[in-house]
Amino acid sequence: MTTSARYTFTAIRLHWLIAFLIFAAFPLGLYMSDLELSPLKLQLISYHKWLGVTIFLLTVARLAWRAKHTPPPLPEAMLAWQRTATHSVHHLLYLLIIAIPLSGWLMSSAKGFQTVYFGVLPLPDLIGKDKALGDILKEVHELLNYGMLGLVIAHVGAALKHHFIDRDGILARMLPFLDKENRP
Amino acid sequence: MIRLLAILSLLSSSFAYGAELSAVQLNKSTIAFVSRQMNVPVEGIFKQFSAQISIDPTKPEAGRARIEIDLASIDAGSTDANDEVKGKSWFNTREFPKASFASSEVKALGSGRFEALGKMTIKGKTLESRAPFTLKQEKGVLILDGTFPLKRLDFGIGSGLWSDTSVVADEVQVKFHFVLK
Ligand code: HEM
Numbered sequence: 121m122t123t124s125a126r127y128t129f130t131a132i133r134l135h136w137l138i139a140f141l142i143f144a145a146f147p148l149g150l151y152m153s154d155l156e157l158s159p160l161k162l163q164l165i166s167y168h169k170w171l172g173v174t175i176f177l178l179t180v181a182r183l184a185w186r187a188k189h190t191p192p193p194l195p196e197a198m199l200a201w202q203r204t205a206t207h208s209v210h211h212l213l214y215l216l217i218i219a220i221p222l223s224g225w226l227m228s229s230a231k232g233f234q235t236v237y238f239g240v241l242p243l244p245d246l247i248g249k250d251k252a253l254g255d256i257l258k259e260v261h262e263l264l265n266y267g268m269l270g271l272v273i274a275h276v277g278a279a280l281k282h283h284f285i286d287r288d289g290i291l292a293r294m295l296p297f298l299d300k301e302n303r304p
Numbered sequence: 305m306i307r308l309l310a311i312l313s314l315l316s317s318s319f320a321y322g323a324e325l326s327a328v329q330l331n332k333s334t335i336a337f338v339s340r341q342m343n344v345p346v347e348g349i350f351k352q353f354s355a356q357i358s359i360d361p362t363k364p365e366a367g368r369a370r371i372e373i374d375l376a377s378i379d380a381g382s383t384d385a386n387d388e389v390k391g392k393s394w395f396n397t398r399e400f401p402k403a404s405f406a407s408s409e410v411k412a413l414g415s416g417r418f419e420a421l422g423k424m425t426i427k428g429k430t431l432e433s434r435a436p437f438t439l440k441q442e443k444g445v446l447i448l449d450g451t452f453p454l455k456r457l458d459f460g461i462g463s464g465l466w467s468d469t470s471v472v473a474d475e476v477q478v479k480f481h482f483v484l485k
Binding site: 157158159162163165166231232233234235236239240 | 341342343344345346347381382384385387388465466468471472
């Protein structure tokens with residue numbers, strides 16, 4: 121155990137809640153966009169949009185937390201390039217989980233389908249209806265998502281490497297039940 | 305034949321009342337609607353329709369209207385939706401290319417508001433319906449504006465799976481705007 125400082129419970133909860141919601145929103149997005157128009161498709165698109173807006177709101181809360189807290193330091197043993205890679209991936213992930221919901225929201229506005237959060241709270245349309253722009257934003261939403269998929273794979277891969285190969289306790293800082301030596 | 309009669313009666317009535325207006329400016333008139341999908345309001349329009357309306361602003365109760373909508377000209381908000389709503393479970397435009405409204409009576413509701421009563425025919429089904437509207441005179445034209453709720457399932461629009469009103473609401477707001485000269 122090289123570092124025992126762990127993330128606060130707020131940070132841990134937000135991290136896993138957002139991760140869980142993304143693991144739901146991503147395959148749901150893939151599945152629904154290939155469906156033929158049907159009542160099911162309309163329902164799933166709405167659920168997807170609600171999930172995405174929830175992720176966006178939680179991410180805003182998370183960034184507010186992050187602005188006031190410094191995460192625990194990385195293990196001494198990590199090389200400079202590994203530190204740089206870690207920070208880049210984390211920052212890009214933050215950027216994408218803001219940009220992806222935003223692109224989805226803008227796409228919906230451009231396609232002329234407002235987002236009504238949980239079917240009750242209409243969100244303002246930031247741009248007017250414009251079919252061509254809607255098609256472009258759909259591509260943007262899709263591309264950003266594939267970008268995020270790549271980063272998440274790297275992120276999970278690195279976490280597992282730290283846990284099973286480096287055994288430096290990094291994963292336990294975000295997953296306290298793994299931390300056998302410093303149980304609360 | 306009915307159309308010919310309507311035009312004839314329209315002609316004869318314009319002789320009877322000098323102030324009657326009956327030239328509908330189609331390029332300035334619109335028939336639009338708002339449906340609710342998962343509680344999201346979605347706008348649509350019919351790009352092609354014909355309208356014979358004759359109304360004397362000093363005597364609106366004697367007005368008459370006959371509207372015919374070319375259902376295949378629908379723009380329901382997206383390409384997918386446009387293909388879908390022409391199909392059998394929605395308008396079935398192949399078998400029923402047109403929807404129509406023929407007024408039988410115009411009632412004054414007071415303070416510049418009126419109501420046209422008449423028969424609405426969609427998908428081979430005819431029902432009595434009413435459409436409230438306002439009249440406004442502006443630079444040599446007369447503008448008729450109105451909105452009324454239409455229950456799509458009364459006409460079998462969106463049957464089968466689509467009859468689930470928790471996804472697409474039964475009530476559709478129809479908005480019309482006619483400019484007469
Ligand atoms: C982090 C949150 C989100 C994730 C991970 C996500 C993921 C995805 C994915 C993977 C797709 C399929 C892309 C494709 O293959 O075409 C998709 C489609 C879609 N997303 Fe999202 N999305 C998110 C947020 C949002 C939000 C907030 C909205 C709207 C308010 C939204 C609206 C849509 C729509 C409308 C589609 C379907 C596009 C179509 O088929 O026409 N998404 N999303």
